[in-house]
Each structure stands twice: as C-alpha cells, then as structure tokens.
Amino acid sequence: MKKLIENFIIIMVLTIAILFSYALIEKKISGRSSSEFINFLFSTQEKASSNKSSVTSNKGNSKKGNNSSTQSADTMNYRAVWLSYLEFNSYRKSVKNNNESSFRKFYKHILQQIKTIGCNRIIVQVRPFGDALYASDYFPWAACISGSQGKNPGYDPLKIMTEMSHKEGISIEAWINPYRISSGNSIRSLSKTNPARKWFSVQNTKRNILSYEGSLYYNPSSESVRNLIIQGVKEIVQNYNVDGIHMDDYFYPSFTEKNVTTAFDAPEYKQQLKTNLSSTDSTSLTSADKSSNEISLADWRRDNVNRLVSGIYKAVKEINSDVTFGISPAGNLDNLRSDLEYYVDIDTWVSQNGYVDYLMPQIYWGFTNEVAPFDKVTDAWCILMENSPVKLYIGLQLYRMGSTEPGQSDEKELQKTSLLKKELSYLKKQKKIEGYCLFSYQHLDCQNKKYHFDAEQFSTKRKKLLNQIVKSLKNNS
Numbered sequence: 001m002k003k004l005i006e007n008f009i010i011i012m013v014l015t016i017a018i019l020f021s022y023a024l025i026e027k028k029i030s031g032r033s034s035s036e037f038i039n040f041l042f043s044t045q046e047k048a049s050s051n052k053s054s055v056t057s058n059k060g061n062s063k064k065g066n067n068s069s070t071q072s073a074d075t076m077n078y079r080a081v082w083l084s085y086l087e088f089n090s091y092r093k094s095v096k097n098n099n100e101s102s103f104r105k106f107y108k109h110i111l112q113q114i115k116t117i118g119c120n121r122i123i124v125q126v127r128p129f130g131d132a133l134y135a136s137d138y139f140p141w142a143a144c145i146s147g148s149q150g151k152n153p154g155y156d157p158l159k160i161m162t163e164m165s166h167k168e169g170i171s172i173e174a175w176i177n178p179y180r181i182s183s184g185n186s187i188r189s190l191s192k193t194n195p196a197r198k199w200f201s202v203q204n205t206k207r208n209i210l211s212y213e214g215s216l217y218y219n220p221s222s223e224s225v226r227n228l229i230i231q232g233v234k235e236i237v238q239n240y241n242v243d244g245i246h247m248d249d250y251f252y253p254s255f256t257e258k259n260v261t262t263a264f265d266a267p268e269y270k271q272q273l274k275t276n277l278s279s280t281d282s283t284s285l286t287s288a289d290k291s292s293n294e295i296s297l298a299d300w301r302r303d304n305v306n307r308l309v310s311g312i313y314k315a316v317k318e319i320n321s322d323v324t325f326g327i328s329p330a331g332n333l334d335n336l337r338s339d340l341e342y343y344v345d346i347d348t349w350v351s352q353n354g355y356v357d358y359l360m361p362q363i364y365w366g367f368t369n370e371v372a373p374f375d376k377v378t379d380a381w382c383i384l385m386e387n388s389p390v391k392l393y394i395g396l397q398l399y400r401m402g403s404t405e406p407g408q409s410d411e412k413e414l415q416k417t418s419l420l421k422k423e424l425s426y427l428k429k430q431k432k433i434e435g436y437c438l439f440s441y442q443h444l445d446c447q448n449k450k451y452h453f454d455a456e457q458f459s460t461k462r463k464k465l466l467n468q469i470v471k472s473l474k475n476n477s
Helices: 004-031 034-057 085-094 100-118 157-167 196-198 202-206 225-241 266-279 287-292 299-318 346-351 375-385 420-430 459-476
Strands: 078-083 121-129 170-177 180-182 209-212 215-218 244-247 325-329 393-397 431-437
Touching: 004 100, 004 299, 078 393, 085 100, 100 121, 100 157, 100 420, 121 157, 157 170, 170 225, 196 202, 202 209, 202 225, 209 287, 215 225, 215 266, 225 244, 244 299, 266 299, 325 420, 346 375, 375 420, 420 431
Parallel strands: 078 121, 078 431, 121 170, 170 244, 244 325, 393 431
Antiparallel strands: 180 215, 209 215
C-alpha cells in the first residue's frame, strides 16, 4: 500500500511538472501576461484528462498539413477594447455621487460587457491630456474623472481597474498620450500643479511647451520633456499591476508645405544644426562634409520620437520584463512615412529590437474605401512585418459603423452589420496577425441609458445597427 501511494505521488508530481513546462512554453509563444498564464495553467490541468481521451479517439483521423495562411481563431489571443477619456467623462456626468462605489459599479458593468463579446483585454486611457487617472508624482489628477484638473476624485481609478480586471481574468493596459497637453491654448486653464504650466512660467523652460493650431503640446525635442514622460511611465509600471503600456497615434501634429520648416519645434532644429556646425572646424569642411553633418528636419523629428519610444521601452523592461509596450499608429503607411506629419519611424520599429513589443495600426476603413481599402492596407502591414519579431494586432473601427457623414467612399459598407464580421474573418486568415482591438467601448454600449455615453445621441437607426453588431460578436465569442 505504501509503495502504491509513493508511485501515485511520483506520477502526480511528474504530471504537474509536464503541464507546467507546457504552459510555460505556451506563455512564451503566445505572449500571455502573468495573469493570463496562471489562468491558462489551471485550465490546462482541468482539461488534461478529457484531452487524453479525445486524442486516443482521434488517432488515425488527423488531417495532412497544408500551406494555407488560414489560422485558428484560438490564435487570436489578443482581443481588446479601448476605453477612452470620453467614457470617463460620461460616467462622471451621469452619476449622482462620484465615489469609489459608483466607479466600481461602472467598471464592473464594462468588464461584463466586454467579456460577453469574447474580449480578454482592455486598454484604458489613463493620461489623456497631460493629466492622470491615478495617483501621480508628476501629473495632476485628470479632469475627465474629477471634473477639474488637479482635483482628487477620492479614489484611485487605475488601482481599482487593475484589481477588478484581473479578478475577472481580463488583462489591462495603461494608455497614455505623451505629447498632448490640452485641446485649447490657454495655459491658465491648466492645474497649478501641472508641469506644463510650471515650465511655461519660467523663461528658460518656456519652450518645453508649444502652441499649435489652438492646442498645447509638450516639445518632442526637449530632453526634459522626454524624461518627464518616461518617469511618468515608470511610476505606472512600478506602482500598478498593469499588463502593458500603450500609446496611440498622437505624436507630432500635421504641418503644411508652407509652415513645416518654421512651425512647432523648427527653431530647436535650426539651433541644433548651428550647434553641430560650431562643434567642428567649419573652415576645414568641404561642402560635402557640411551636407553630411546635417540631418533633415523630418529625420530629426523622427529621431526625437525614436528617443522617447526606445526610452519608454527600456524603462518598462528594466522594471518588469513581462509588461508589454505597444503603439497603435495610424493605419496608412504612406501617411506614417510622410515628412509633414506624425514622424513615426515605422521601418525602424519593426526591424530593430528595443522599441515596441507590438504594433496595432488603426485600419479604420471598409473594403470599398477608395483611398485605403481594408484588405490592401492590412496586407501591406503583413508584408512589412512578415519577418519582424514585433507582434501585429489590428485596430478596428466601431465608431464609424452606421456613420453617414458626407465624403466617405465606404459609406454603404458602413451601414452593414456584416462588415466587422467580414473584417475579423479576414484577419484570422493572416498568419502574422495575432489579435485586434475595437474602438471604442461606448459604441458597444450605445443604448445604455445610465451613463449617457456620447453614442447615445446617435440616430435610432445607427444605434440599432451597433446593437446588432454587438449581438453578432456575442454569438461568435
């Protein structure tokens, strides 16, 4: 009897070791977060005995391999929803008492909704306008959660959201907008504790803040700005149990041929050229030497963004290598490579280590869009990243569904409930693509009368269309 028990214990230990090894390999392959890994490990244990019998019954029935690019829906292990500052604005305006209890009810509802459509991740905007939805040593409390920038709401939204998300088996990423300060150009409208306001009040740091077309931005060329943004990311990873840091497509604003060489941080570029030239003996330089000593304005701006992106990546990994860092750039590659906007060095990001773990281009068009058809743009990204170590997910539009704004070449397609399903089916056929994210949450919940999301103002026809899309997502989850 004693020998039998010993053998049983040995078998159990070996079984657990094998399952753990398998799950660990799966974690590395699929890029699961730690919380997803634990859930996966235990679900694997629970299914082990049933899998054994199914494998036995399927012997001799396996299909031959093929070269098709079609992949199983199970490999789309990243299924996310963006939760923006607009939803927090709606929440704050809708509740009688903006307190922790009300916020927990609000966020519980959101988690329940996204789980019903098969999503396993949420990307939460925690720094929309140089402010924070968490207790920060660098940025003031966000106006969208408390009603006034710098005002403490009396609870920590990010702490609550990470706790509740993980309890429900949902991974959570903290989404920041690095350069955007405000959609207006009044410094006095900012909190007195806002670093932008403090810098602007001192002459030698005033240029850390730039005004352009009615909005305020942090100067991307400033090392002090770069350090501030990186420190802000570090405090999130250090103090909160997030699974990732996320940025979207807000980098440099768009310029014109007329103002591109004079606007925004162009003066800093010119000063940099003078500094570079004065650091060498200009009398000994040939014209070719002088030319090679100059970096173009566009490349200089790309380098400014690269320094920030690589700095954030390094900071995140030094604190916790399991935390991912990803960016959701604009979907049109031609626009990304333009010398007039964004200044995103996309080709470097996909070909070199040390920038991002994933990219999630915002492919917000239908198949019939004349400028950027969904399939053609998706294919271009798959080709670009075919041999890249960087993961590829796709950002999908819910916010355009049912839209009848003039000038949309894919307007008819946007009125069909089948469009999103068609797009998801197309993604599942691409080997490189491992997931997607829906923009944004409120369009999944537009008929909610409690929180008065902006989407509630849509026409009855449009809300009905969105509701049908949600039902189809639930049926396919």
